[in-house]
Each structure stands twice: as C-alpha cells, then as structure tokens.
Amino acid sequence: MASAYFIFVFLASIGLYQIVTIPARLKGLWFFNQPWLQYIFGILTILGAYGWFFTSKGRNLQSTVEGAQQLGLFLGAIVASYFVTAILSSIIQAGTNAQDDSPQEHKQQDLGMEALKTKTLFESIAARLKKGKEEKV
Amino acid sequence: MPPLSGWTVWITGFVGKVSALDQVMHLFVNDFFIPITIFLIMLALWLGQGDPVRREHLQRGIMSAAVAIGISSLIVKIMNIHIFWPHPYAIPDKLFDSARYAMQTIHYPSGDPTFPSNAATISFAAAIGVYLTNRKAGIVIYFLAFLWSFAHFYAGMHFFVDIIAGAAIGILTAIFISKVFMPRIEPIPTLVMKLWRYLYLA
Numbered sequence: 154m155a156s157a158y159f160i161f162v163f164l165a166s167i168g169l170y171q172i173v174t175i176p177a178r179l180k181g182l183w184f185f186n187q188p189w190l191q192y193i194f195g196i197l198t199i200l201g202a203y204g205w206f207f208t209s210k211g212r213n214l215q216s217t218v219e220g221a222q223q224l225g226l227f228l229g230a231i232v233a234s235y236f237v238t239a240i241l242s243s244i245i246q247a248g249t250n251a252q253d254d255s256p257q258e259h260k261q262q263d264l265g266m267e268a269l270k271t272k273t274l275f276e277s278i279a280a281r282l283k284k285g286k287e288e289k290v
Numbered sequence: 291m292p293p294l295s296g297w298t299v300w301i302t303g304f305v306g307k308v309s310a311l312d313q314v315m316h317l318f319v320n321d322f323f324i325p326i327t328i329f330l331i332m333l334a335l336w337l338g339q340g341d342p343v344r345r346e347h348l349q350r351g352i353m354s355a356a357v358a359i360g361i362s363s364l365i366v367k368i369m370n371i372h373i374f375w376p377h378p379y380a381i382p383d384k385l386f387d388s389a390r391y392a393m394q395t396i397h398y399p400s401g402d403p404t405f406p407s408n409a410a411t412i413s414f415a416a417a418i419g420v421y422l423t424n425r426k427a428g429i430v431i432y433f434l435a436f437l438w439s440f441a442h443f444y445a446g447m448h449f450f451v452d453i454i455a456g457a458a459i460g461i462l463t464a465i466f467i468s469k470v471f472m473p474r475i476e477p478i479p480t481l482v483m484k485l486w487r488y489l490y491l492a
Contacts, residue, residue: 162326169330173338177345199330212320219401220363220408227326231333235491265487267342274490 155218155226161206162230163237168198170238181269181277182242239274246273291375292405294450298378299385302392302446312396318441319397324434325409328416332356335420335427336492346483348423349492353479354472355419358464362415363408365459370403377404379446389446396445407448410439410456411463418464435460 172195174182185191206212218226268277305312317323332352339345377400378389393399402408413435421428439453448456472479486492 158322161322165326165330166333169334170337173334177338177340179337207317207320207323212322218321223321223325227329232491239490264342265490265492266337266345269490277490 155222157206157210158218158223159226159230161202162227163234164202164205165199166231166234167238168195168202170235171195171198179266179269180271181246181273182238184238184242184245236274239269243273243275247275291381292449292451295378297450298389298443298446298448301444302378302388305388305392305395305444305446315441315444316396318437319445319447324438324441325412328413328431328434331427331431332416332420335424346492349483349486350472350479351420351423351468353482354422354468355416355464357472358415358419358460358467359412361467362411362460362463365463366406366408366411366456369406369459373405374403375405375449377447378449386446392444392446396441397447400447404448405452405455406459407439407442407452407456409442410435410448410453411460413438414457414460415464416460418461419468422464422468 170182171184171191174180175188175191183191184194268280272280332355335348336352339348377393378386379393379399381389413431417428417431417435420431435457439448439457442448443450443453483492
C-alpha cells in the first residue's frame with residue numbers, strides 16, 4: 154500500500170506541476186512548448202493516477218499507511234516529482250534557452266523558483282555556481 | 291454516551307437505502323481521496339502564482355496551514371489520552387445496529403479514537419489556513435472538509451460532537467497559528483522560506 158500511495162502522489166503531482174506552472178510562467182519546469190499540450194498531459198496524468206489508485210484495488214481497508222507515515226510519503230513524493238520534473242525539463246530544453254548573464258539575471262539566482270521563469274534547473278544551478286566563482290575572484 | 295448520539299442513529303439509518311449515495315460516501319470517507327485532493331490543491335497554490343510577491347504570500351499561508359495541521363493533530367492526540375468514548379459502531383446496544391451496518395457497508399473499523407474526529411481536525415485546519423490567504427481555494431477546501439467529515443458521520447465512524455469538536459480544534463488552531471504563532475516566531479518562517487528558495491522549492 155505504501156509504494157502504491159507514493160506512486161499515486163508522485164504521478165498526480167507530476168501532472169499538477171505541468172498545469173500550474175503555466176499561469177506561474179515557470180518555463181524551466183515545462184515539458185512542452187505549447188500550453189495546451191501541458192494541460193492535456195497534466196490532466197491525463199492526474200486522472201490516470203487517481204483512476205489507477207482507486208480502481209486497481211479496494212482502498213477502504215484497514216491501512217498499513219497511517220497518519221505520520223502518510224504525510225512523510227506525501228512530502229517525499231511531491232519533492233521527488235518536483236526534482237524529476239525539473240531534471241526532465243532541463244534535459245528536454247537543453248540548449249534551447251538563450252543564456253543571459255546580465256546583472257539582473259544574476260540577481261534572479263537568489264530568488265529561487267523565480268529563476269525557473271527564464272532558465273531550467275540545470276541552467277539555474279550552473280548560473281549560481283558561476284556567480285559564486287565570480288564573487289570569490 | 292456523548293450528547294446528540296441519536297443523530298448518528300438517524301443518519302446511519304439511511305445507509306443501504308440509496309446505493310448510489312453509499313457508493314459516493316464510500317469514496318469520500320476513504321483515507322486518501324479527499325485528503326490527497328486537499329494537499330494537491332495546497333501544492334497547486336504553492337506553485338501556481340506568477341507574481342513573486344503574491345506567490346510568497348501564498349506560500350507563507352500554505353506553510354501556516356501545514357503547521358496548523360501538525361499542531362492540531364498533536365492536540366487531538368493529547369485529547370485522546372484524557373477523553374474517551376467508543377465509536378458509534380462499537381456501542382453494544384441494539385439501537386446502534388444501524389451504525390454497525392453503516393461501518394461494515396461503507397468503511398472499516400477504525401484504529402483511532404473517535405473523539406475528536408481526526409479527519410475533521412486536519413481538513414478544517416487546512417481549509418481555514420488556506421482561506422486566510424486565498425478565499426476561493428479556501429472555500430473549495432472547506433467544501434471538501436465538509437464532505438469528508440459528513441462521510442465519516444454517515445458511515446457511523448463518528449458521533450456528531452466528534453466532528454464538531456474536530457472542526458473547532460482545526461479552525462481555532464489554524465487561526466492561532468496564522469495570526470499569532472507564525473508572526474511571533476519570525477525570523478524562523480523567513481529563514482525557512484530562504485532555504486526553500488535556495489533549493490528552488492519556493
């Protein structure tokens with residue numbers, strides 16, 4: 154039950170990230186260039202996750218996944234799916250984003266997720282490391 | 291016997307009469323369906339805002355709601371030690387046969403104490419926590435919290451007072467955490483936000 158629960162939350166949150174990053178304009182987390190493809194992918198993934206979890210087996214049973222464990226698995230699954238999304242989109246978008254090393258862009262590295270509006274996770278980490286080196290020099 | 295226990299007998303009397311309603315309640319009372327939906331809505335709010343200032347405001351609200359869920363669960367655990375009465379379905383009285391039938395039809399015997407309702411506590415803490423920063427999403431979560439709590443009541447899992455007490459604990463804790471506790475423990479929330487930002491999680 155614990156692994157099924159983890160997979161369910163993992164898949165549902167992967168789909169959710171594709172949908173909610175459209176209004177947030179977090180392009181660094183996008184799998185597709187077209188928002189309508191993002192929506193379709195996101196909706197199908199969420200529906201698929203719910204459908205699979207609740208129809209593959211009866212879930213109204215005395216569960217082995219209780220309270221704190223359920224919360225831990227949920228947090229683990231949403232963080233894991235976030236980084237998997239960020240890594241996959243970094244690979245998909247590799248070489249497609251124009252590099253901008255303006256001071257404004259450097260400032261954005263301190264803004265966390267905001268940096269993902271113009272860069273992928275890999276590019277953001279690389280820019281942060283570059284900035285760190287420049288500051289040392 | 292807790293007050294208003296007759297209400298449980300009345301509501302569980304409907305179980306088995308409308309099969310479609312029982313099926314819906316079977317889904318709503320589930321330990322995963324509504325709570326995961328609530329948490330996914332909170333996750334969507336965490337990420338789904340384009341404006342960075344507004345996003346941070348929402349993320350702080352979600353953080354408060356998450357702390358409120360944790361603290362209110364702790365309050366429930368402490369209350370469980372001092373106040374105890376059996377679940378409606380576990381009362382050895384013929385009057386509560388309908389509650390036993392409802393539990394067997396819709397859910398399963400719970401391992402948790404009945405007072406206060408943990409489901410109501412968690413879901414209403416999440417609802418008010420979110421409502422204080424985003425009213426529309428808060429109302430949606432209120433609705434889900436109501437459905438989850440009602441399903442527990444309908445399934446003979448809780449007495450009416452268990453649900454009301456759980457909801458009250460959740461709501462009051464969330465208001466206290468958002469309005470008093472989180473502002474008082476500054477700069478801890480700000481430092482946590484900085485850590486999330488460093489990890490590209492906020």
